[in-house]
Amino acid sequence: MLLCHNRIKPFIHRTPILSSKILNELIGADLYFKCENFQKMGAYKIRGATNAIMLLSDAERKKGVVTHSSGNFAQALSLAGKSHGVQAHIVMPSNAPLVKREAVAYYGGNIVLCEPTMEARISTAKKIVEDKAAVFIHPSNDLNVITGQGTAAMELLEDHPDLNVMVAPIGGGGLIAGSAMAIHHFAYSCDLIGGEPFEVDDAYRSFHSGKIESNITSNTIADGLKTVLGDQTFPIIQKFVKDIIRVTENEIIEAMHLVWERLKIVVEPSSAVAFAAVIKEKEFFKNKKVGIIISGGNVDLKKLPF
Amino acid sequence: MLLCHNRIKPFIHRTPILSSKILNELIGADLYFKCENFQKMGAYKIRGATNAIMLLSDAERKKGVVTHSSGNFAQALSLAGKSHGVQAHIVMPSNAPLVKREAVAYYGGNIVLCEPTMEARISTAKKIVEDKAAVFIHPSNDLNVITGQGTAAMELLEDHPDLNVMVAPIGGGGLIAGSAMAIHHFAYSCDLIGGEPFEVDDAYRSFHSGKIESNITSNTIADGLKTVLGDQTFPIIQKFVKDIIRVTENEIIEAMHLVWERLKIVVEPSSAVAFAAVIKEKEFFKNKKVGIIISGGNVDLKKLPF
Numbered sequence: 143m144l145l146c147h148n149r150i151k152p153f154i155h156r157t158p159i160l161s162s163k164i165l166n167e168l169i170g171a172d173l174y175f176k177c178e179n180f181q182k183m184g185a186y187k188i189r190g191a192t193n194a195i196m197l198l199s200d201a202e203r204k205k206g207v208v209t210h211s212s213g214n215f216a217q218a219l220s221l222a223g224k225s226h227g228v229q230a231h232i233v234m235p236s237n238a239p240l241v242k243r244e245a246v247a248y249y250g251g252n253i254v255l256c257e258p259t260m261e262a263r264i265s266t267a268k269k270i271v272e273d274k275a276a277v278f279i280h281p282s283n284d285l286n287v288i289t290g291q292g293t294a295a296m297e298l299l300e301d302h303p304d305l306n307v308m309v310a311p312i313g314g315g316g317l318i319a320g321s322a323m324a325i326h327h328f329a330y331s332c333d334l335i336g337g338e339p340f341e342v343d344d345a346y347r348s349f350h351s352g353k354i355e356s357n358i359t360s361n362t363i364a365d366g367l368k369t370v371l372g373d374q375t376f377p378i379i380q381k382f383v384k385d386i387i388r389v390t391e392n393e394i395i396e397a398m399h400l401v402w403e404r405l406k407i408v409v410e411p412s413s414a415v416a417f418a419a420v421i422k423e424k425e426f427f428k429n430k431k432v433g434i435i436i437s438g439g440n441v442d443l444k445k446l447p448f
Numbered sequence: 449m450l451l452c453h454n455r456i457k458p459f460i461h462r463t464p465i466l467s468s469k470i471l472n473e474l475i476g477a478d479l480y481f482k483c484e485n486f487q488k489m490g491a492y493k494i495r496g497a498t499n500a501i502m503l504l505s506d507a508e509r510k511k512g513v514v515t516h517s518s519g520n521f522a523q524a525l526s527l528a529g530k531s532h533g534v535q536a537h538i539v540m541p542s543n544a545p546l547v548k549r550e551a552v553a554y555y556g557g558n559i560v561l562c563e564p565t566m567e568a569r570i571s572t573a574k575k576i577v578e579d580k581a582a583v584f585i586h587p588s589n590d591l592n593v594i595t596g597q598g599t600a601a602m603e604l605l606e607d608h609p610d611l612n613v614m615v616a617p618i619g620g621g622g623l624i625a626g627s628a629m630a631i632h633h634f635a636y637s638c639d640l641i642g643g644e645p646f647e648v649d650d651a652y653r654s655f656h657s658g659k660i661e662s663n664i665t666s667n668t669i670a671d672g673l674k675t676v677l678g679d680q681t682f683p684i685i686q687k688f689v690k691d692i693i694r695v696t697e698n699e700i701i702e703a704m705h706l707v708w709e710r711l712k713i714v715v716e717p718s719s720a721v722a723f724a725a726v727i728k729e730k731e732f733f734k735n736k737k738v739g740i741i742i743s744g745g746n747v748d749l750k751k752l753p754f
Contacts, residue, residue: 406745439712
């Protein structure tokens with residue numbers, strides 16, 4: 143983790159940690175928000191993408207990388223590729239918003255459109271891997287990516303080693319699995335809690351059933367959390383996460399509004415899920431030092447839920 | 449200024465300075481945004497209010513203070529008063545939004561409502577001064593307030609002593625007059641430029657006519673900038689401000705959108721005026737190191753212009 147952090151440090155921001163007296167009073171706890179919305183390209187994803195790209199061999203770099211994502215990882219891999227002279231091929235569903243396609247193009251990613259199904263995404267990515275001998279990098283289910291994502295929690299713990307509990311949102315599980323590794327590697331006695339929307343509660347159900355579950359519904363505003371756990375992220379989560387708290391869409395929107403209003407920062411809905419979990423179970427968090435990972439700030443300002 | 453900064457330091461935040469590669473590329477300059485939206489109560493106004501309160505005599509403290517404001521200074525004086533055991537009486541127009549009245553009450557200010565005219569504000573404040581022997585503190589036209597407001601620019605210059613130019617919005621002129629004092633006192637060779645909405649361009653016209661002008665229109669989204677210059681602020685502005693750039697309502701909204709989108713911070717419309725001026729006259733700012741004061745972040749999230 144320390145090696146990884148030293149490796150990627152020149153290519154990422156050390157993001158600020160914010161607090162608010164009013165939010166502390168609301169929960170009755172000391173809250174420390176790690177603001178990855180201020181990260182390069184607007185989300186923590188650049189950490190893992192950078193680590194994965196930097197660990198490629200020279201031969202692999204020449205062949206390029208592939209991922210499928212319509213979200214922040216698409217931009218992250220494009221930018222990390224650009225910074226290291228590696229062509230990133232990004233498989234995106236044909237219905238991906240124009241603003242997201244433009245962002246990927248801005249960072250130099252080569253967009254390959256496919257039908258908007260998970261099967262089409264996977265087969266299209268596979269074809270590029272075969273045609274170009276490019277390296278596939280999964281947005282979350284990849285140990286190099288997971289380790290990179292964990293450096294956000296690592297920085298938070300460096301600045302606040304006495305945290306009692308840390309909370310992160312769960313989508314594919316890369317962020318929380320990386321956070322688990324950061325806590326474990328540095329032997330901090332800090333509990334790790336996940337936040338997840340009821341609408342895409344695959345991680346909650348997987349956590350309790352002991353096997354990877356899929357999502358039955360996906361109608362959530364937290365569009366970064368629609369993906370499911372994988373065989374790399376799930377075992378780490380099973381072993382190190384203490385609990386997963388589910389929140390409703392209204393709770394996400396209210397938490398997002400509070401963060402904007404009180405911390406004066408722009409965060410995307412997925413980012414508000416961890417704080418929504420803290421509000422929901424505030425008795426548990428009372429009188430504790432709580433680290434909350436704000437995962438990103440890429441949101442369409444013309445389509446706000448409030 | 450240094451004495452003032454040492455005096456108020458324990459009661460204010462040293463706010464962060466943010467930059468964005470994309471915004472730098474847009475202007476072709478190095479932009480440093482001094483983020484007073486992260487200041488206590490959400491705006492730079494707490495600096496001047498704290499300085500004014502701390503310079504009261506013991507006898508004056510017991511009598512309390514009075515101001516008339518429906519904006520950030522109302523909250524600032526209430527909070528500064530609360531921190532120093534001084535009762536603040538805040539004259540507010542009867543049509544002031546509930547959210548602003550609640551904020552003043554939250555910080556312990558005693559709200560006195562009056563008719564929504566400037567005459568009623570002044571006479572109501574005068575009556576409290578007479579009845580309670582309280583000290584009147586003007587939101588901008590007061591040298592102790594001006595000096596306090598200047599500490600934001602002072603901090604910006606401490607961190608970036610090589611700024612070529614600084615830009616601040618102009619309402620009553622307290623912020624820019626204080627910024628002028630900071631530049632002058634520390635003998636930095638940094639130009640100072642004001643940004644002002646066309647709709648309330650009293651400062652621009654005063655600057656050019658040589659006497660204090662009033663506003664003919666006031667239909668601006670930048671509600672913090674509707675006030676006019678006073679006999680304390682105007683001479684400082686006349687002497688030290690290099691130029692005032694006027695911007696349209698659309699230019700303000702576009703600048704505000706860009707700041708939210710790229711810096712990921714919540715800023716109020718008045719705060720976006722300085723950056724709007726930079727965008728408008730970008731040839732002038734090209735290849736320069738530009739400090740931009742983001743004055744505050746108190747905005748009704750349910751009434752955004754985009």
